[in-house]
Amino acid sequence: MRPKIVKTTEMAAGRFLRLDLLEYNDSKGVARKWEAAQRQKAQAAVYILAVLKPSNRLIVLRQYRVPIDAYCIECPAGLIDDGEEPSVAAVRELMEETGYVGKVEWQSGPTCSSAGMTGEMVTIFRMTVDETLPENKTPKQHLDDGEEIDVNLIPLNKLEEYLKERVQAGDKLDSRIAAWCAAFSINN
Secondary structure (H helix, E strand, O other), X not given: OOOEEEEEEEEEEOOOEEEEEEEEEOOOOOEEEEEEEEEOOOOOEEEEEEEEEOOXXXXXXXXXXXXXXXXXXXXXXXXXXXXXXXXXXXXXXXXXXXXXXXXXXXXXXXXXXXXXXXXXXXXXXXXXXXXXXXXXXXXXXXXXXXXXXXXXXXXXXXXXXXXXHHHHOOOEEOHHHHHHHHHHHHHO
């Protein structure tokens, strides 16, 4: 028997998030409970690994994140608008957060963000930014009110060193960039 949620009760809610109590039956039929954070509009998100060509630099963001009370080193990301295709959201978010125009090279399909805590789904993209194009010569961010994002262009062969330096300086790493760095170092 497959586990199945039988009841969802909203425990708390804010403007963007809510806390749900999920009552479910496990694979043996035992009734259990689980707490989960959810987005109010059940929106999915995009996460973008964007490499500038021909310089082979990864676009890395440094952004203050309130829930961890620290700066986080991460890649461009954002929510998919209602009715928007994930690839369109990825191109839009890259432009908004960095000013760069990129081309989608690969996408993962929906992945779990933190499956033990939230139902959020994230589609991961690998994009290329042609830095020889006129629109990428002087990129200008288009940030939402309250967003403060530092854009860093890190040579791929220096990424691991950069991440170690940022952690030593007190920044936190987004798990996806850490995993990508680990995979990249295995293959190079």
